[in-house]
Amino acid sequence: MCGIVGFIGRHDAAPILLDGLSKLEYRGYDSAGIAVRDKNGDVEIVKAKGRLLNLFEKTDSGKALHGTIGIGHTRWATHGEPSETNAHPHISGSDVSDATVVGVHNGIIENYGEMKDKLLRKGYKFYSETDTEVMVKLVDYYYKKYNCPPGEAIAKAMVRVRGSYALVLMFKDYPDEIWAARKDSPMIIGICDGETYVASDVPAILKYTKNVYYIGNMEIARLKEGSAEFFNIDSEPITKELFEITWDAEAAEKGGYEHFMMKEIHEQPRAVLDTLNSMIKGEGNECKIDFECIGISDEEIKAISQIYIAACGSAWHVGMATQYVIEDLAKIPVRVELASEFRYRSPILDKNGLVIVISQSGETADSLAALREAKEKGVKTLAVVNVVGSSIAREADYVIYTLSGPEIAVATTKAYSTQLVAMYLLAIKFGSVRGHIDKETYSYYISELYTLPDKIKKIFETKDKLQWFAAKFVNVHDVFFIGRNIDYAVSLEGSLKMKEISYVHSEAYAAGELKHGTISMIEDGTLVISVLTQPQLYEKTMSNMVECKARGAYLAAVTTYGHYNIEEVANFVTYIPNVDAHFMGSLSVVPLQLLGYYLSLNRGLDVDKPRNLAKSVTVE
């Protein structure tokens, strides 16, 4: 949540900051601001409410500000409404001329009220409602009180605040330095050709450099032109390794598509294939799922008594869908939990259990907290993560990386699809190691998985039909998604896609639950979208559809080619190819993603940046 970019080098900072922020707009987009300074002069700050475009206009695309050092921020409001006053950067003084410290911040300072009172007593004045202004002023307070170097003042503030933060600061007295610090909020530092970048996410700097340092929790960094030094909370220097990012700069561009979401939907065949190839080694019948790089041994897999999956939003839906697959193939009981609930219910975990945390960003605050809860209880953790070097990836005992590349649209599509695939591979691997899958079935599953990319492409051929359907229902108010088993889990995802980008109220129900209350909502014309891909449940869900129709519902269905008798009941059907039933979710979700997309488009909404949302939820 919120995006940070900082730059120190030989070029003018403002255009680089704005460019970086434009790549992070998915992290927050209710206001933005930049602060730029030259090595001698005062800092110049420009802020604008609303989309980043306003800041581009106000600064003539950055050309109006001169200086080779700067910091920028795009905001997703937590404390205080979206406004210019609340937009970052914030300053320690009353105006830029007496500002010793200028800063931007992501995250939440939980005890900011207490800190603010303390600073008010010391004579500080506050102009915004933000916790960030408190943090900047707290650093300023220690900086002046102890007359210490910036790093020590930051450390003193860090030990007094609670919460999560990525903090980037400039000090008036240190004209050629930027300081950064973090706790539980992502931040990377990039170096290239004598210039240095800091950002809350990789896409912001991918165009300039692929060489990055990951700044750890409770660590502080001093950035100079072309270099970065790191310190722990006791101000002792720490050595860090430079990592190379494998993502392409083009991956963070729209590449000819109108929206990132549509581009990312179309990247799914490639992303699924890459994720399969990263773990499946060998050819034909000799293919093997290789977990060597994950580090979990066969003995450890055999000893697992129970799996707990903790995740949020769509990643939780992946857990919901793949619990059936794991239980069926690996015969291990699975419990799926919302990470935000898991962390606060003091879960009773079996010592021989395995907690799986699924997360695209690897930074979701609740998922990270669930992982820590599990570790604290002495239970092994495995993360399924898309972002290399993210907090969840670093803290988990084992990591499976999904290879979807950077996902920019707020509504997840390709990350969801690669998470499904990673979990299928885990289920097959665990099932075979535990002796529940013979060699022939193992090869069959792998060959079925390899058919997914082409089958997803085939679904793209039905786009026009789905666009037509979305146009027909452009003014719909309430939608019900129903399905059973994996189809229910996919319904949850279809419903979320519709809600988050089209703002249409929808609910996903296990089809068998309808009669326990929900069916009273069905009236003439209510749209009910059914997912029917599980052969053993096809007729059961059909019966539920018929019950809805009898109460006036308009029935739409997603089912596999061949099930043409559905047309006797449904008003609209979209067909998808067949694959082994365990993996059907990878196909049935695609028309639902497209439906959400077209509905949002037809309603004239901002598909990639839906209101109130941000991509990476790094606060609770």
Ligand code: F6R
């Ligand atoms: C929905 C969506 C969110 C995320 C959720 C978890 O389209 O993207 O529901 O799935 O916020 O995010 P990660 O996977 O980054 O932990």
